[in-house]
Amino acid sequence: MDASGSQAGGEEHDLGHFGETWPVIEPDLLTTIEERLRAAQGSGELDRLNRAFAARAEARVLNPAPVAGLTPASESRSWTYDPAMMLSADIRDARGTLIAARGTRVNPLDLVTLPRKLLFVDGTSDQQIAWAQAQGDDAHVSIILVAGSPFARMRALQRRVWFDQGGVLTARFGIAHTPALVRQQGKVLQVGEVALPPETHKDGERT
Numbered sequence: 001m002d003a004s005g006s007q008a009g010g011e012e013h014d015l016g017h018f019g020e021t022w023p024v025i026e027p028d029l030l031t032t033i034e035e036r037l038r039a040a041q042g043s044g045e046l047d048r049l050n051r052a053f054a055a056r057a058e059a060r061v062l063n064p065a066p067v068a069g070l071t072p073a074s075e076s077r078s079w080t081y082d083p084a085m086m087l088s089a090d091i092r093d094a095r096g097t098l099i100a101a102r103g104t105r106v107n108p109l110d111l112v113t114l115p116r117k118l119l120f121v122d123g124t125s126d127q128q129i130a131w132a133q134a135q136g137d138d139a140h141v142s143i144i145l146v147a148g149s150p151f152a153r154m155r156a157l158q159r160r161v162w163f164d165q166g167g168v169l170t171a172r173f174g175i176a177h178t179p180a181l182v183r184q185q186g187k188v189l190q191v192g193e194v195a196l197p198p199e200t201h202k203d204g205e206r207t
Contacts, residue, residue: 063148063149064150064163064165066146066147066148067146067147067164067166067167067170068167069167069176070122070146070147070167070170070175070176070177070178071176071177071178072122072125072128072177072178072196073177073178073179073180073193073194073195073196074177074195075193075195076192076193076194076195077192077193078190078191078192078193079174079190079191079192080185080188080189080190080191081172081173081174081182081188081189081190081191082107082187082188082189083107083108083109083188083189084105084106084107084108084187085105085106085107086103086104086105086106087100087101087102087103087104087105087106088102089102090102107187109184109186109187109188109189110187113184114182114183114184114189116138116139116140116141116142117135117136117140117141117142117181117182117183118141118142118144118169118181118182118183119132119135119141119142119143119144119179119180119181120144120145120146120164120169120170120175120178120179120180120181120182121143121144121145121146121178121179121180122145122146122147122148122178122179123145123146123147123148123149123150123152123153123161123163124147124148125178125199126199127196127197127199128178128179128196129143129153129157131179131194131196132179133157135181137159138159138160142160142162143157143159143160143161143162144161144162144163144164144169145161145162145163145164146163146164146167146170146178150162150163173189173191174191175191175193176193177193178193179193179194179196180192180193180194181194
C-alpha cells in the first residue's frame with residue numbers, strides 16, 4: 001500500500017473515519033477583542049479608562065513612591081565610598097584595539113570629577129529642604145529627594161530638584177538616614193548623614 005492508501009495493483013480502499021469531527025465554533029480572539037473595544041468606545045468606557053490610566057501615571061510622576069526604609073538621622077556619621085571597579089571583560093575600541101584588559105581596576109574619578117555635591121533629603125520635611133538650600137545653589141549642589149513631590153519643591157524653590165527613583169543611589173552609597181551628603185574627596189567619595197535638631201510642628205510636638 002502506498003502513502004495514498006492505494007495498493008500496488010491500483011485498487012483503492014475506504015479507510016473509514018478515525019473520529020468524530022466538529023466545525024470550529026470559537027470566535028477569533030482578535031475579533032472578540034476588537035468587538036469589545038468598539039463596544040467600550042461606544043459606551044464611553046474606553047475614554048474613562050484612558051483618563052484613569054493617565055491620572056494614575058501623572059500621580060506617579062508628580063508624587064513618586066518614597067524610598068523605603070529611610071528615616072531621619074538621629075546622629076551624624078560619615079564614611080568613604082570607593083567607586084573603583086574590576087573589569088569583568090576586556091574593553092576594546094571599534095577597531096578592536098585593547099583599551100583595558102579584564103581584571104583591570106578602573107576608577108571613574110581618574111577620568112572625571114563629580115561636578116556637584118549630592119544632597120539626599122526627605123522632600124516632606126521643610127527642615128531638611130531648608131538645610132539643603134543652605135548648602136549652595138544649582139551650580140554647586142544637586143538636591144535629590146527620597147520622598148515628596150519633586151515638582152512641587154521645584155516650583156517652590158525655583159531650582160532643579162531630582163528624585164532617587166527606587167532608592168538606587170541611596171542603596172549604592174549605603175545611606176540609611178537623611179539628610180545625607182555625597183562629595184568627592186580625591187579619588188573616593190565622602191558620604192555623610194547629618195543629624196538635624198528635632199523638628200517642632202505646629203502643635204508643639206517635637207520629632
